[in-house]
Amino acid sequence: MDLHTIRTVLRPSAVEQVAGWTPGHAWLAGGTWLFSEPQVSTDTLVDLHGLGWPALEADATGLTIAATCRIAEIAHYAGPADWRAVPLFRQCCDSFLASFKIWNAATVGGNLVMSLPAGPMTALAAALDGVCVVWPRVGAPRMVPVVDFVTGDHTNVLQPGELLRSVHLPAAALRARTAMRHMALTKLGRSAALLVGTRNEQDAMVLTITGSTDRPVQLRFPGVPDADGLRQAMATIPEARWFQDVHGSAPYKRHVTQYFAEDIRAELGGLGA
Template identity: 50%
Template sequence: MDLNTITEVVRRPADLPGADWREGDAWLAGGTWLYSVEQPHLDRLIDLTSLRWEPLVPSDTGLAIGATCTVRDLHAFEPPGEWTAGHLLATSCEAFLSSFKVWNSATVGGNICMSLPAGPMITLTVALEATYELWATDGSVRTVDAHDFVTGDNRNVLAPGEILRRIDIPARALRKRTAHRRFSLTRLGRSTVFLVGTRTPGTSDLLLTVTAGTTRPVRLAFDTMPDADALRRAVDAIPDGVWFADPNGTPEHRRHLTQHFAEEIRRELTAGGPA
């Protein structure tokens, strides 16, 4: 879509781009949502891709993902063999409802900052206990837990002009056992629910992440593997107002699916004992 209110595109922003920010601006990376609807409140775009942030930096401490890393590049990344949870990177990318153009242009950071319930990059990073590095317009930097970033449907903790710079996934989370379940109304449709369970090797803990069916990510943490009744009670304790409603499912439908898939994940991660 043509954005006919835009009068300028900043192609070479400062290394700390918040210094260029003013009211009426928008950050431009993949632009897949930005160009999909009218943006009458905007008059200037600041192109972040020219800063050439490193897309993927694996290390002994984990994986750093630049906010402008494309979904295509994340999907193509081959994680080290000891990262047993590394398959979730590709799995989450494949949960996108996207065309060829979106697949090649959409960015990890853009999907997170849109903060929609079905955002698969949110599912991935919350499930793997990531942190986000945020840059403010005054040059200050803060780090937030991925779980705390999204506060509701299309809502998050970003202040005006603040930018997501990097996602850091710790190696300890990438070494966990995982199980996931996803449901959509069609084979390539938007997620109705997307659940990921992780278990630390050598323990009987469980971290269950519930997304897509809720307006914000929900984590259910257990020091030891719960039985079926305890897990069901934990899901039932998710407040009614947190369950999401749209044409892909009612809150009741999503709660039912979550109960069903949570138990499947519990059984899968219980099987075989500590790994």
């Protein structure tokens, strides 16, 4: 839609060119959300694409995903053979309530900053121990684990004007086995629950819960727990975390999450599919 309040569109080639940040400024990535509803308090868009950040950079330490990396780019990424977690990229992209048109515009960073409980890039990056690199308006970059970046429905740790530069996924997490489960009330609907389990080379298991909770919840185990151990860990999730919206009631989401968590435990423990 036309944003009738926009007076200025900046296209910097370096972030330093952006001076005088006001509450009316907004970073523009793919624009799939920004242009989907009125932005009455925004008068200036700062387009990130002129910054020219490489979308995906792999090295021995892992994979750096630029905030401006498009969903289509990460969906089609093929990593080294021992990065067993890479198929999870596509699985999470397929969890968007969105067509290929959105995939070709929407960015990984935009999805994290939107901070919706069902944000599939949040699920992916949190599950793989991702660390956000955040650029403040002034001062040194700061690192924030993805699991702590989203703080609630549509809220996160960014301060006004701060820029999410990238997310780094460590190689050890990329070598982990993964199991993912996803539920939406309608065929192409927004996720009511999106869970990812990982089992690393030391056999530690991590269960990341999104969609059904207002922010990512992570349960860590030194090995694959038994069903009772998993149930006990799940019981520690505060009642207030279960997220109710048009995509499912809180009790429904909790139920589906418990079902999927057990399914993932069985799969990663070698008992299931």
